[in-house]
Amino acid sequence: MSIKHFLQFSDFTLDEFEYVIERARIIKQKFKNYEPYHPLVDRTLVMVFEKNSTRTRLSFEAGMHQLGGAAIYLNTRDSQLGRGEPVEDAAQVMSRMCDIIMVRTFGQDIIERFASHSRVPVINGLTNEHHPCQVLADVFTYIEHRGSIKGRTVAWIGDANNMLYSWLQAAQVFGFHVNVSTPKGYEIDPALVAPGNSNYTFFANPSDACAGADLVTTDVWTSMGYEEENAARLKAFDGWIVDGEKMKRANADALFMHCLPAHRGEEVAAEVIDGPQSVVWDEAENRLHVQKALLEYLVVGKLA
Secondary structure, three states: OOOOOEOOHHHOOHHHHHHHHHHHHHHHHHHHOOOOOOOOOOOEEEEEEOOOOOHHHHHHHHHHHHOOOEEEEEEHHHOHHHHOOOHHHHHHHHOOOOOEEEEEOOOHHHHHHHHHOOOOOEEEEEOOOOOHHHHHHHHHHHHHHHOOOOOOEEEEEOOOOHHHHHHHHHHHHHOOEEEEEOOOOOOOOHHHOOOOOOOEEEOOOHHHHHOOOOEEEEOOOOOOOOHHHHHHHHHHOOOOOEOHHHHHHOOOOOEEEEOOOOOEOOOEOHHHHOOOOEOHHHHHHHHHHHHHHHHHHHHHOOOO
């Protein structure tokens, strides 16, 4: 039987996402009602971290426990991966001892190689190129607050990073549009966008990208692994802060999202992230619920 992985957003069909989103809604309601739900009893999740994390580790570890299973944390510094063990060998061994694996690493090629040698499903907890679990939580959050995201407009303001590339894939799957505004020198890499993707438009002016948007979202200007570029990025991104003026150009009921951690006064103004249009805390919490639904789906398949 073929193994289903979730390595980038385009790995699932719309039907699969709709199923996972509905399961997330049900599982979240059980959580809110303090109703025990343990479909993954005696199942084990291994979490491999090469990049630091708060939300990814907490949501996956807590989520697996809440589903009745166990979660094991492995940092590459504390495992043989940190001493040069080939990714392919590690995947062979780990996948013989657990039921599902989450990997948070640097290059997408690393997780692709890992998955190709794994006997169990592999989930992308973040790579330099993609962050599918976060965007799945974001789409779920939008649906919770505003209904279907089909036909809506999402404004992406900031760096062309892993979040943006996952948003562009999500736009193709769900049928919405992304207004993209990145500073000169930090534009989209065409190699990371599917040929024929017409679900986005580039704007040189970030304020123009927000016009008529249903959702405005951003991320830190300096992602993990690019710390040496911080000073240059702060200069290049001057003017790309999501502030009150930009939000006024979005639709009156537009939401604001940020995957966190956030730097108030840099990529987002405090008046926005702490304001009434911000749903960042719901967005962060929903990592837990969508990932529980994802774990359930990948381990046991669709439920009747």
